[in-house]
Amino acid sequence: MAKPLSYTLILAFLLAVIVFPVDAKPDTTIVVTTLSVLQDYVQQIGREHVTVTSLISGLENGHSYALKPSDILAVRQAHMFVTIGAGLEVWAKQLVESAQNSTLEVVVTSKGISLLRNTGSIHTKGGKHTFGNPHIWLDPENAKSMIRQITTRLIKLDRANRRDYLANQAEYLRELDTLQADIKRRVKKLPDRRFISHHPAWPYFARRFGFKIVGNIIEHSGAEPSAKHLSTLVQQIKKTGIKVIVSEPQLNQKIPQILSDETGARVVTLTAMPGALPGTNTYTSMLRFNVSTLLETLSP
Numbered sequence: 001m002a003k004p005l006s007y008t009l010i011l012a013f014l015l016a017v018i019v020f021p022v023d024a025k026p027d028t029t030i031v032v033t034t035l036s037v038l039q040d041y042v043q044q045i046g047r048e049h050v051t052v053t054s055l056i057s058g059l060e061n062g063h064s065y066a067l068k069p070s071d072i073l074a075v076r077q078a079h080m081f082v083t084i085g086a087g088l089e090v091w092a093k094q095l096v097e098s099a100q101n102s103t104l105e106v107v108v109t110s111k112g113i114s115l116l117r118n119t120g121s122i123h124t125k126g127g128k129h130t131f132g133n134p135h136i137w138l139d140p141e142n143a144k145s146m147i148r149q150i151t152t153r154l155i156k157l158d159r160a161n162r163r164d165y166l167a168n169q170a171e172y173l174r175e176l177d178t179l180q181a182d183i184k185r186r187v188k189k190l191p192d193r194r195f196i197s198h199h200p201a202w203p204y205f206a207r208r209f210g211f212k213i214v215g216n217i218i219e220h221s222g223a224e225p226s227a228k229h230l231s232t233l234v235q236q237i238k239k240t241g242i243k244v245i246v247s248e249p250q251l252n253q254k255i256p257q258i259l260s261d262e263t264g265a266r267v268v269t270l271t272a273m274p275g276a277l278p279g280t281n282t283y284t285s286m287l288r289f290n291v292s293t294l295l296e297t298l299s300p
């Protein structure tokens, strides 16, 4: 059972209904996504046939996001709601219930993707449900599966434009194939592919392209590292000669800097969310940016 909404939230919601009607292009499928990466996928496939917005911008932290009354309104007025699932958006269920939109098409894009469980898994309160690591989209092979699900659902809602969706999908999947091959070729030349990561966002990316994540500064979202954990990381970096610490703009920048000051390893800022750094507005430009930044820093 979802918790009943407070009067303040209901009042704010009613005000939002009056003040902010959705500004959709006429005759488009209105899509709301949780994350900016999903917004980009929907835009690539739907193009002129969709009006798509993301609840969370590239710079916000998807794990600790606090729902706003305008989010309920957006989902109430949408045809489709696209999520990652796998425990990432712990607030999505309550959002859908509060929106009371009986015709809403809910897409859980992690469906059918096998999750990595070693690090970064999400544990709900009480430990009843344990999900795997939800950062699936950073492997383009997973992205392809997510994109196919989005295409299928867009066609379900708007059969008249089926050919367009399929053509856009084919073009986008080809672009991802080319990008993936290009990244593999560039990474292959690299003798040292090890890094320390800020939070466990990168295991799918690392597995696909042959990087090695030696340690994480924080193991779960919301957790702060202990002094003991940090001193273990410092020793590990010194002993094994790790050259790179990957920081993320959505998280506290201080701790990666402290580790760098202690060890001489360089901090580089990558993003798992499109739009968080200049030159990362789309999924593909974000992947290129992350790989180029890693290559520059790791190259001998």
Ligand SMILES: [Zn+2]
Binding pocket: 063, 135, 199, 200, 201, 221
């Ligand atoms: Zn994350």
